[in-house]
Amino acid sequence: MVIARSPKENQPKIIHVTPSHQYPLGMTMSFERRTALLDFARSHNAFIFEDDFYAEFRFTGAPLPCLQGIDNFSRVIYAGTMSKILYPSLRLGYLVAPEQLIDPLVKIRSTIDQHSSAIDQATLARFITEGFFLSHVKRMRKLYAERREFFIKEFNKLLSDRFILQIPEAGLNFVAWLRCDADFARVARVRAEIGIKPSPLSFYCIQAKLKPAFVFGFAAWTPAQIRESLLRLASALK
Ligand SMILES: Cc1ncc(COP(=O)(O)O)c(C=O)c1O
The missing domain is CATH 3.90.1150.10 (Aspartate Aminotransferase, domain 1)
Known part of the structure; x- marks a missing residue:
């Protein structure tokens, strides 16, 4: 994979990707492209936002690790959602983020809309911990x-x-x-x-x-x- 960018161009601070499935064309990012993207992010001091909205729905082909799972340099913010596997109006998802980003992310979230419904979160937490989600x-x-x-x-x-x-x-x-x-x-x-x-x-x-x-x-x-x-x-x- 060649991710070429001339030094004159603006360098990315954050790169948004959907490696499991590009909607609508459906490509899955190969393992080689995943590691090349991680190398690029590391060498450019950029973050990758891994939007894994179809994580549960891989039907054929060998299993592939998510970018966050093979990132040794804390460059990846992983986002999962309940919108596809449960339903979109639940409006619940989650982030797995490098430690140094947690405080700023919490501040951003509380500025946007404070928080998600506590009752919905508690219900989902029980749904997961009691084995129903799996x-x-x-x-x-x-x-x-x-x-x-x-x-x-x-x-x-x-x-x-x-x-x-x-x-x-x-x-x-x-x-x-x-x-x-x-x-x-x-x-x-x-x-x-x-x-x-x-x-x-x-x-x-x-x-x-x-x-x-x-x-x-x-x-x-x-x-x-x-x-x-x-x-x-x-x-x-x-
Ligand atoms: C690219 C992409 N990411 C994430 C989502 C899920 O978004 P949300 O969790 O806000 O429902 C969707 C929904 O269709 C999507 O198309």
Whole structure:
């Protein structure tokens, strides 16, 4: 990995990355890139903000350590969230930070919004310490792995003549690239009516230079809903 920056450019103070899964394209950062990024942060005296929002949802490929776990120089601030594994409106997450940052981080947090709900935090703490969280993680990983497999199978069966499905190692979404640009308008027209509501990839771009594609989530839908939606999409494209 080459992270080149001329000395004339502003040097980073903090680098925000999502190594488990880049949303929406789905890349996972390799071990080599992780160690190279840590070396870069150390040599530039920068911090890395490791936003590990999809940590629990790695479905294939060898396990990879988080940056924070292989950082020997206190350069990484690790952020986890309950938004994906439990639910977003809980608004609870956590940081694992180098000791010298704890006081400033606590001050920043109390300036922003004081603190999270104490009752929600205490309830979550019991949920974790009494073992329910771990069994919940295992259950959801199994459920989502099944939905993921089902989605891949049905999508390729019904729509592989129209799309190329890109299959990431982690995360709860797929990017499907259109084989023919002219299909974009037809998919865009029916997307709100087919149930699982794919979003145009261009929605996530400041300047859309990529080929036309759609982002499909699979976690919130049962196999029956996935099949029904993909059937509708396939018939709209006939
Ligand atoms: C890149 C990224 N980080 C973190 C999160 C989770 O954010 P929060 O914990 O505020 O819900 C999301 C949510 O979708 C996200 O897209």
